[in-house]
Amino acid sequence: MSASPQEKRAYRSGLRAQQAEATRRAVLAAAAELYAARGYAATSIDAIAEAAGVSRSTVFTAAGGKPYLLKTVYDQALIGDDEPVPLAERxxxxxxxxxxxGAEIVAGYAAILARIMAGVSVLYEVVRAAADTDADVAALWADIQRQRREGAHRIVTLLTAADALTPRLTPDQAADVITVYNDPALHHHLVVSRNWSLAAFTAWLTRTLQHELLT
Incomplete structure (x- = not known):
């Protein structure tokens, strides 16, 4: 028995959706690679289109312009995939x-931080460099800094609830300290530039945060 018209339309619609998603992923992968290799300013939409094997107009249709592309690839690198699940709910x-x-909280947080930094540290530097000259990227940079601060306060809340936060620091000061160490630039310097292993970096980050934050 042949498929009904409704079944054929549903099949074609599903196929188009799959093709559109494949195109979007190709564009985002090309953008991420080029931004990391060339920086934001030196990466054109035409270059992204060529690397993805699509037209210039398809880049805009599939994934948006340069600022949106940068935000999307940064967010994906932060999470580790493109599933619509926030980091806090992972x-x-x-x-x-x-x-x-307290020690387990800090160790768990350091492990999460190290994994995140491994994914975003190169793109973090791309955003930092472009923020001075592009208003859209500057807004993304400000949002990243806000997220880092909010994440620091969440850890302070956990340590306070566990009665583990050192009395040497107020909660705001503890958040300040965490914000120093949750900067992906640390990973970029020690792992990318100085060739530390991720395991060595994670162990150092754990020891340092435990020393600074715990009673």
């Missing part, structure tokens, strides 16, 4: 909120 973040021991 399994490792939910597990962190169940811990009651």
């Amino acid at each position: 399994p490792e973040s939910r597990r962190l909120r169940t811990l009651t021991d």
Whole structure:
């Protein structure tokens, strides 16, 4: 029995959606690679289109202009995939909120930080460099800094609830300290530039944060 007209339309619609998603992923992969290699200003839409094997207009249709592309590839690098699940709702973040021991909280946070930094540190430098000359990228940079600060306060809240935060620091001061160490520039310097292993970086970050934050 042949497919009904409705079934044929549904099949064609599903196929088009799959093709559109494949195109979008190709564009984003090309943008991420070129931004990391060339920087933001030196990466044109034409170059992204050529690398993705699509037309210039398809880049805009599939994934937007340069600022939106940068934000999207940064967000994907931060999370590690393109699933619509916020970092705070990821399994490792939910597990962190169940811990009651200060050392375990800090170790878990450091492990999450190290993984995130490994994904974003190169693009973080791309955003930093472009923020001085592009208003849209400057807005993205400001949003990244806000997210880092909010993340620091969430860890302070967990440590305070566990009665583990050092009395040497007020909660705001503790958030200041965390914001120093949750900067992806640390990973870029020690791992990318100085060739530390990710394991060595994670161990150092854990020890340092535990020393600075715990009683």
